[in-house]
Amino acid sequence: MTQQLKFKGTALFDGQKILSGDKVLILSEDRTIMDIVSADLAGEGVQEVDGILSPGFVNTHCHLELSHMKGIIPEGTGLPAFLTQVMEKRGQQDDAVIKTAEEAMWESGISAVGDICNGTATLAPKQHSPIYYHSFVETMGFVPVAAQSRLDYSLSVLEQFRRLNGDMHSCSVVPHAPYSVSKALFSLLSVIPDNTPISIHNQETAAENQLYADKTGAFLDFYQHFGMDASAFVPTGGTSLPAWLPYFKHLPVILVHNTFSTKEDVVFTKQHAPDAYWCLCPQANLYIEKRLPDISLLRSEGCAITLGTDSLASNHQLSIWEEIQAIRGHYPEIPLEEILQWATLNGAKALGISARYGSFEKGKQPGVIVITDKGSRRIY
Ligand SMILES: [Zn+2]
Known part of the structure; x- marks a missing residue:
């Protein structure tokens, strides 16, 4: 018989509910969940841990x-100015820094990550990582005539990430944002077969909706600053979301940020993309725009919410627990077990990996973490 591991915390979150503290989680040596039983039936060898036991977190945007x-980059500049600085100060990526960042994610309890890639800098670090990655190879290009060549470049990056595909990796090619992708490029992306999930930066700034409403606002200065020709763009008179979402009708879509999404946007999404997930990156929103999405609206409309850390360009750490704390600070009425489900099971469903991650169901291998007042840490 194989060796079993048994953990008991002050409480146990199973992916959906917080169960009382007399429950013991039983795993096999290869990290597979075997059972959750009452302490009086658990037998010998139970390791007691001070804190809430939880499946590993799923970070759906990094x-x-x-x-x-x-x-x-300084805080509070607003998105167009932030992006200008990212593009100008991007500089040289560093393997050692990437490795340190992903080790910190793993130690703080993140088991799986949806990670945006514009190039192949993260290819090597991902190769031997204990973290599961879905690499979202991002494409952008606002000039319609360049759509095919921009997509071809991104597909060549995707091809390199495909070599990692297997138990611990998958990938898709996705649009960057409604203000950086032309209709022609959206159209090309929409017909790529077996290319899911889709992820997109959505309504992260008021300037995005303003662009679509009447082609005014800060993005025009942004295009001019970088010599980008926006003459082909025709405003729709509405918000940005209805203009592009129909390209991905009925596909699983992860909408990231949603800081300026309206009730009409949410209703439209429910009609056109019922499998959509609403990824919140609250600390990045506070860093860049000093504002949070309307989380009450998303909850009242029954939206499936997930959590992301965004990047270290717009965050002080890559910790899902710190994102949870930021939400609790601004929305103390939301039950912890609901936010924990956003951070675990919902994230796993959004990335299409819930057969293995996100909850303590028998046969899964989600990782085991413990949450205390001081933070979250991996124990297995
Ligand atoms: Zn992002």
Whole structure:
């Protein structure tokens, strides 16, 4: 018989509910969940842990490749100015810095990550990582005539990430944002077969909706600053989301940020992309725009919410627990077990890996973490 591991915390979160403290989690040596039983039936060898036991977190939005930009961009500039600085100060990526950032994610309890990639900087660090990665190879290009060549470049990056595919990796090619992708490029992306999930930066700034409403606002200065020709863009008179979402009708889509999404956007999404996930990166929103999405609206509309850390260019650490704390600080009425489900099971569903991650169901291998007042840490 194989060796079993048994853990008992002050409480146990199973992916959906917080169970009382008399429950013991039983795993096999290869990290597979075997059972959750009452303490009086658990037998010998139970390790007692001070804190809430939880499945490993799933971080559905990260940019590991920007890890070297920690502390470089000032806070509160607003998104267009932030992006200008990212593009100008991007500089050289650093393998050692990427490795340090991802080790910190693992130690703080993150088991799986949806990671945005513009190039191949994270290819080597991902190769032997204990973290599961879905690499979202990001494509952008606002000039319609360049759509095919921009996509071809991104597909060549995707091809390199495909070599990692297997038990611990998958990948897809995705649009960057509605203000950086032309209709022609959206259209090309929408017909790529077996290319899921889709992820997109959505309504991260008021300037995005303003662009679509009447083609005014800070993005026009942004295009001019970088000599980008926006003459082909025609405003729709509405918010940005209805203009592009139909390209990915009925596909699993992860909408990232949603800081300026309206009730009409949410209703439209429920109609056109019922499998959408709403990824919140609260600390990055506070860093860049000093504002949070309307989380009450998303909850009242029954949206499936997930959590992301975004990058070290717009965050002080890559910790899902710190994102949870930021939400609790601003929305103390939301039950902890609900936010924990966003951070675990919902994230696993969004990345299409819930057969293995996100909850303590028998046969899964989600990792085991413990949460205390001081933070979260991996124990297995
Ligand atoms: Zn991002």
